[in-house]
Amino acid sequence: xxxxxxxxxxxxxxxxxxxxxxxxxxxxxxxxxxxxxxxxxxxxxxxxxxxxxxxxxxxxxxxxxxxxxxxxxxxxxxxxxxxxxxxxxxxxxxxxxxxxxxxxxxxxxxxxxxxxxxxxxxxxxxxxxxxxxxxxxxxxxxxxxxxxxxxxxxxxxxxxxxxxxxxxxxxxxxxxxxxxxxxxxxxxxxxxxxxxxxxxxxxxxxxxxxxxxxxxxxxxxxxxxxxxxxxxxxxxxxxxxxxxxxxxxxxxxxxxxxxxxxxxxxxxxxxxxxxxxxxxxxxxxxxxxxxxxxxxxxxxxxxxxxxxxxxxxxxxxxxxxxxxxx
Amino acid sequence: xxxxxxxxxxxxxxxxxxxxxxxxxxxxxxxxxxxxxxxxxxxxxxxxxxxxxxxxxxxxxxxxxxxxxxxxxxxxxxxxxxxxxxxxxxxxxxxxxxxxxxxxxxxxxxxxxxxxxxxxxxxxxxxxxxxxxxxxxxxxxxxxxxxxxxxxxxxxxxxxxxxxxxxxxxxxxxxxxxxxxxxxxxxxxxxxxxxxxxxxxxxxxxxxxxxxxxxxxxxxxxxxxxxxxxxxxxxxxxxxxxxxxxxxxxxxxxxxxxxxxxxxxxxxxxxxxxxxxxxxxxxxxxxxxxxxxxxxxxxxxxxxxx
Numbered sequence: 001x002x003x004x005x006x007x008x009x010x011x012x013x014x015x016x017x018x019x020x021x022x023x024x025x026x027x028x029x030x031x032x033x034x035x036x037x038x039x040x041x042x043x044x045x046x047x048x049x050x051x052x053x054x055x056x057x058x059x060x061x062x063x064x065x066x067x068x069x070x071x072x073x074x075x076x077x078x079x080x081x082x083x084x085x086x087x088x089x090x091x092x093x094x095x096x097x098x099x100x101x102x103x104x105x106x107x108x109x110x111x112x113x114x115x116x117x118x119x120x121x122x123x124x125x126x127x128x129x130x131x132x133x134x135x136x137x138x139x140x141x142x143x144x145x146x147x148x149x150x151x152x153x154x155x156x157x158x159x160x161x162x163x164x165x166x167x168x169x170x171x172x173x174x175x176x177x178x179x180x181x182x183x184x185x186x187x188x189x190x191x192x193x194x195x196x197x198x199x200x201x202x203x204x205x206x207x208x209x210x211x212x213x214x215x216x217x218x219x220x221x222x223x224x225x226x227x228x229x230x231x232x233x234x235x236x237x238x239x240x241x242x243x244x245x246x247x248x249x250x251x252x253x254x255x256x257x258x259x260x261x262x263x264x265x266x267x268x269x270x271x272x273x274x275x276x277x278x279x280x281x282x283x284x285x286x287x288x289x290x291x292x293x294x295x296x297x298x299x300x301x302x303x304x305x306x307x308x309x310x311x312x313x314x315x316x317x318x319x320x321x322x323x324x325x326x
Numbered sequence: 327x328x329x330x331x332x333x334x335x336x337x338x339x340x341x342x343x344x345x346x347x348x349x350x351x352x353x354x355x356x357x358x359x360x361x362x363x364x365x366x367x368x369x370x371x372x373x374x375x376x377x378x379x380x381x382x383x384x385x386x387x388x389x390x391x392x393x394x395x396x397x398x399x400x401x402x403x404x405x406x407x408x409x410x411x412x413x414x415x416x417x418x419x420x421x422x423x424x425x426x427x428x429x430x431x432x433x434x435x436x437x438x439x440x441x442x443x444x445x446x447x448x449x450x451x452x453x454x455x456x457x458x459x460x461x462x463x464x465x466x467x468x469x470x471x472x473x474x475x476x477x478x479x480x481x482x483x484x485x486x487x488x489x490x491x492x493x494x495x496x497x498x499x500x501x502x503x504x505x506x507x508x509x510x511x512x513x514x515x516x517x518x519x520x521x522x523x524x525x526x527x528x529x530x531x532x533x534x535x536x537x538x539x540x541x542x543x544x545x546x547x548x549x550x551x552x553x554x555x556x557x558x559x560x561x562x563x564x565x566x567x568x569x570x571x572x573x574x575x576x577x578x579x580x581x582x583x584x585x586x587x588x589x590x591x592x593x594x595x596x597x598x599x600x601x602x603x604x605x606x607x608x609x610x611x612x613x614x615x616x617x618x619x620x621x622x623x624x625x626x627x628x629x630x631x632x
Contacts, residue, residue, distance in 0.1 A: 083481065226491065255488065257484070257487075257488050259487060261481055263478075264474070264479070268484055274492075274496060274505050277493070280489050280492045280493055282492075292471070
C-alpha cells in the first residue's frame, strides 16, 4: 500500500501543483517557506528544471543565431573565471606608484637589492626530522645557491638567530615536519627582517618527478616571480627574490619559479633551452612544492611578542571566494 | 568505632573497594590521600585510622594528618599543615608533626615529599625551555584547501607561464648576446615569404657551416612551428641529402656544443623512430642531449665562430 500511495501522491501532487499554479502565489513566496519536506523538495526540483529548460532554450537560440550569421557573428564571450571575477584589491601595486617605490628603496631588502649583501641561507628543520624532510632539505640546499643545512639539535630559534647574524647569514629557513612529512616553513630574513610562516604542501622530491633531468648544477638560477600583485604580495615576492644571488648565471640555464595563483605559491625548478626565439623547452629538475602564506611578522622570529603585519584569519578572509590576499 | 582490621578484611581482600585498580602484578589505590599509591594494608587510608599524607596544590605542599579521635567528624578529619618552601625546613616540619608516629608513615611521607619537590622543579625548568604548541587541524578545512590547491594548479598553467616569461626576457634582451637569434623585424619579413621557404631551404644546404645567420631555417621552423611532426618530416627528407645534419645542429643551438656529437645524438634520436607528435617527448630527448654538453668543456673556437 505504501509504495502505491507514494506513487499516487506524486501524480496527485503534480495535478495539485498545476491547479495551484493557476492560483497566483504571493510575490514574496519562496520555495524555502514550504514546511513539508517532500513538497518543498518537489517544488525545488521543479524550479530547477524550469531554469535549466530556459537556459537550454537560450543557448539553442544563440547557437542558431551564430550559425545563421556565420562569419559576421559577434565573437564568443569570454567565460568567467575566478581570476576574471577577482574582487578588486585596493592594495594592488601600481607599477608607477612612487610611495611604494620609496618604501621598497628603504625597507629591509634594500640592502640586498642595492647589491650590498650576498644571500646566505641556513636551512634547518624542527626537532628530530625524518627521512623525507631531511632529503627535502638537502635538495633545497642544491637548488638555492650558498645554502647550508644544519641539524637542529633541539635549539631554540631565538638563540640560533643571533649566532646566524654573527656568521653573516641572510636567511633562516626552518622546515617544520609533521608525521614524517614537511608541512610548514618559516622563512626569516636575518639582520632584522620580516619573518614569513608558510604552509607547505604537495612536496615532490627529485626522484618522484617524471621525466626529470640530471641534478642541478652550481650555477646561480634565474628567478621568476609571477602574479604578486598586492602590497603584501610584493613583500613576499621580494622575500623570495632575495633568497637568490643578484647575478644569475645565464650559462647554467636554470630557472626557479615562484608562481602565485589564488594565494597558493607554486615553486618549480627548471632547466630551459631556447630552440629559437619563438620556442623554449623546459625540463623540470629539482623539488617542487606549494606554499600558502599563514602569517607575516615584522621582526625576526618571535611568536609571542612579535608584531604581526599580516595573519591569516580564515573566517574573515576565506569567506569570499573571489577575494585573494596575494 | 573504627575497626581497621575488619575494614581491611572487607575492602582489601574479599569484597569490593572502589579505589582499587587491579593489574596483573600489582594492585593500585586511586584514593587521593593514599601515600604510596599501592593497595596495601599499611597504605590504605580507609583501613588505617592514624594516617598522614603529603599533597601538593598549585606548587604548594601540605601535610595531611588523620587521627582516630576525629574519626567521627568527617568534615574535620584531615588536619592540613602548610610546609615551608625550603626543602630541609619542610623535612624538619614533617618530623616535628609526625614525631611519635609509626616509622613507616614518617618515611613514606618524606619520600613522597621529595618526589613532589623534584617534579615541581622539573615543571618550572620545562616552562623556560621551548614550548611546543599543538595546533589542531580541521579535516574539513584541510580537504577544502587541498581541493583549492588542485584547482589553482590547473588554472596556473605553470609550464606555459614559465615559457612565456622566458621568451619575454629573451625579447627584452636580458640575456644579452648569448643567444644570437635574428631580430624580430627580420622574422616579420620572413613570415611574408612563407611560400618561398622551401626553395630557400635548399639553397641553405649548400652554404658553408660558418654561416650561422640561418634566416631560411628560421622561416622553415615557423612553417611547422605548431606541429613538430612537420619538423621531423623535413629532417628526414633532408637526411637523404646528407649535408643538413651539421646545419641543423647549428640552427638549434649556437654555442657551447660540439657539433659532431650533436649530429650523432640527433641521428640516434631520429633513428629511434619515435612519433614526433608528442612534443614533450621530443623536447625531453633534446633536453637530455643538451645536458650532456653542459659537462663538456666549451670548445672556444666554435663559440667564437658564431
